[in-house]
Amino acid sequence: MKTIGVDVGGTFTDLVCCDMTSGQVVIHKVSTTPHDPSVGVMQGVKELCESAGAKPSEIAYVFHGTTTATNAVLENKIARTGMITNEGFRDIVHIGRHQRVEHYSIMQELPWQNRPPVARRYRKTVAGRLAPPDGRELIALDEAGVRRAAEELKAEGVEAVVICFLFSFLNSAHELRARAIVEEVMPEAFVTTSSFISPQFREFERFTTAALAASIGPKVERYIANLEAALSNLGIAGELRIMASNGGAATARMVTEKPALTLLSGLAAGVLGGAWVGDLAGRSDLITFDIGGTSADIGIIRGGRFAETDARSTSLAGFPLLMPMIDVHTIGAGGGSIAHIDRGGAFRVGPQSAGAVPGPAAYGRGGNEPTVTDANIVLGRLDPDNFLGGGMKLDAEAAHRVIAELAERLGLPIDEAAEGVLTVLNANMANAIRSRTVQKGIDPRGFALVAMGGAGPLHGAEVAAMLSIPEIIVPPYPGITSAIGLLTTDLKYDEVRTQFQTSQALDIDRLSRNFEEMEASLAARLRVDRVPDNAVGFLRSGDLRYVGQGYELKIDFPAGPTTPEAMAKVWRDFHDRHAEEYGHAFTASVIEIVNIRVTGIGALPKLPPQGASEGGSLAQAELRHNRCTFRIAGTLKMFDTPVYRRAALPVEIPFAGPAIVVQQDSTTVVPPGAEACVHPSGSIIITLGGRA
Structure with a gap:
């Protein structure tokens, strides 16, 4: 197969x-x-x-x-979208919450106000009201009003409609009936509901998530x-x-x-690929560092488990989202990032990118601005004749020309300008990693950096050195690691229910019944996808907080019967997790279960473990020597640098930097003072200041 x-x-x-x-x-x-x-x-x-x-x-x-x-979403190229909501709540998606995104800025941009997924003129309101705690009906749904709203939206050329009612996470009846009416009036439109997209409390985030889903629905x-x-x-x-x-x-x-x-x-796939590579190399604490042509994506894996976002931090382009997501931090830094001098005279690299078209000047597609790729060519770190395994020839003359023009504007020699481009880019990426580690109380020095993407192995060692990360893992196919990550996963569906129970007054029967119902629903969905029952598994978790807190922490729940003993462990795990996250725990305080979650997993065929090819000797792997420039103790020095063909490298035979390793999908730079070795799993392990 x-x-x-x-x-x-x-x-x-x-x-x-x-x-x-x-x-x-x-x-x-x-x-x-x-x-x-x-x-x-x-x-x-x-x-x-x-x-x-x-x-x-x-x-x-x-x-x-x-x-x-x-x-x-990023480019705001979304469908014309309409919304139907409760009377008096037309502007929930505009008002947002009282917290400011930037506490002290009077000029901050609020995307849900500046570029809302649903323009105000397309937000319609109807009578109807449900109430907590059980979603009972206070006011019947005005079905005639829903029909009028749908007819108005249809006349206005709306392509997608989202239906968002208060407390629909407790009772979806009104949303489901309204959806049926809208689909009858607008059979050609994409129609969805907030209770289908994200059935949990926090109406602003739920409405916004559903509105974004509707706005991208037709395009997807x-x-x-x-x-x-x-x-x-x-x-x-x-x-x-x-x-x-x-x-x-x-x-x-x-x-x-x-x-x-x-x-x-795609960002999630990169983290999975990095985890797979790290596991084969025997490493479980990893920072995945995926640099492409446009952006750099950073993920954290601890103990073999990737970090997930929470209700406080899940967002895209500034829009809050209530969706389970791998925590991936992205910055505008990649091989195509453009080096420029801003209006204040500061030297910057990115976030603007030359992209695929026209691309860096070296691509020969009309690009005429200096990029990171061009700088790497000038410094000898990219071989113009071995890019993409020789499948694409780079224009070294064009790269030198645009970097020389930049050097003239900066008043620097060309090699200083080129190295400056890399230093600025590497510093930006190191700062991004600090924001996901040091600023969250995580010491990156205990992690290995998985350098992947087309440009990750080019920059990984120098970025790691800035953070005192001792080890860099370069996957067997670094430029394809995200695609490989796709082959390591399973079908995975999530269900969530808002619970609102406390450790002081816990209805275990209700909790157990809800878990069982959610698992039965997920099993039925996976059965529709032709997953055999023996290939289905479930993971339980919950969003917990101390009573009175505003946000939650995700805690695993044990499988099997929900017993007082099982819940006692959940309470202990929450105290421990709170102490880990915030530095303290209130062990005498009452804990509140806000949401419960079940993930249904349907096993799929997976990529078999890969091993290193036999290779030969270092002498046999060597293609040539290039003149490469590196900064050593503040001074630029040129080194006679061997260029190795990766497929021919011997296994478990270390070689010292500086060295360049070329292959079809990427180029790896081993800087002076570092040492590299091909691991039996096929990855290259680079060690800074010691043996691999």
């Missing part, structure tokens, strides 16, 4: 084909087609099948990490439909699986129903 993983990035689309029986892996890269990413995807799939010698009919699964939803729906048709036309009858933000895969049908699942699709 063969599977394909496809991850769409800002500059390149990465692909991998794996024979799940033999473990044989074939990788491929094509340029991303920003006007329509599916064009690049299908070009890559076709070429990959040819390279792998695989017939399209042999492909059982296509796993896809897509940026369609994310880019639609079209993209998935076009992709399925294109795969079918190519002869691939295998099933399409889309990476979700929670670290699992979802069926195409599920994604078209809940498009918000894909809001951080």
Whole structure:
């Protein structure tokens, strides 16, 4: 059985084909087609099948990490969306909460006010009211009013409609009835409800999440439909699986129903790929560091488990989200990041990027601004003849020209300007890692940095040195790690119910019944996706806080019967987690369960463990020597640097930096003073200041 993983990035689309029986892996890269990413995807799939010698009919699964939803939100290229809500609550999605995003700024941007997913003129209100704590009906739904609102939205050319009523997380009846009426009036529109997208309390976040889901719904729906048709036309009858933000895969049908699942699709795959690589190398505390052409994505893995966002910090483009997501921090820093002098005369790198088109000057596609890629060429760290394994020749003359122009503006020699570009970029990335580690009480010196993406291995060692991280792991296919991460996951669906119970007055029967009902619902959904019952598993958790607190911490709940003994462990775990997060715990205080969660997991075929190829000797792996420039003790020095072919490197034979290692999907830089070694798992382990 063969599977394909496809991850769409800002500059390149990465692909991998794996024979799940033999473990044989074939990788491929094509340029991303920003006007329509599916064009690049299908070009890559076709070429990959040819390279792998695989017939399209042999492909059982296509796993896809897509940026369609994310880019639609970031670029505000969303559908014209309408909302139907309760009378008097038209402006919940405008007002937001009393907390300011930036406490002391009088000029801050509030995206839900500056670029709302639903313009005010498309927000309609109707009579009807439910009440806590059980969602009982106070005022009947005005069905005629819903119909009038739908007719008005249809006349105004609205493409998507979201229905958001107060307390629908307790009782979805009003939303479901309103949805049926809207679908009757507007059969061509994308229609969803807040209780379907995110059935939990906090109406501003729930309404905003549902509104974003509706606003990207038509685009995601079209993209998935076009992709399925294109795969079918190519002869691939295998099933399409889309990476979700929670670290699992979802069926195409599920994604078209809940498009918000894909809001951080590709980024989640990168963290999974990094975790897989680290596990094979025997490392469980990892910082995943994924640098592409446009951005750098940072994830934290502790004890083999990735960090997840919470209600305080889950957002995209400034919009709060109530969706399970892997915690990935993104900054505008990549190979295509443009070096420039800002209006205040400061030297900056990014966040503007040359992207895939025109790309860096070295790509020869019309780019004429200095980028990180151009600087790496000037410093000898990228070999113009071995980019993408020789599949793409770089224009070194163009790179030197744009960096020379930058150097003239800065009044520096060209090598100083080029090295300055890298220093600024590396400092930006190191600061981003500090914000996810040091500023959260995590010491990065106890972690290994997984340097991946097309540019991660180029910068990983120098960024790690800035943070005193002693070890860098370069995966076997660093530029394709996100695509590989797609082949390491399972189907993964989440259900949540708002609970509001306390440790002082806990109704265990109600809690147990809710868990069982949620598991039964998820099992039925996975059965529809043809997952055998023996391949289904469940994970329970809850959002807990001390009574009176405003936000929660996610705590695992044990499987099996919900007993007083099991709950006693949950309370202890919460105290411990609170102490870890905030430095203290109130062990005598009452704990409140706000939400309970169940994750249903349907096992899928996974990428078999990879091992290092036999290789040869260092002498046999050496291609040539390049003149490469590095900064040592504040002074730029040029080194005669060996360039090695990665596939030919011997296993467990260390080699000293400086060295350059080239392969099809990336280039690895081992700086002076560092030492590298190919691990039996296939990864290169770089150790700073010691043996690998």
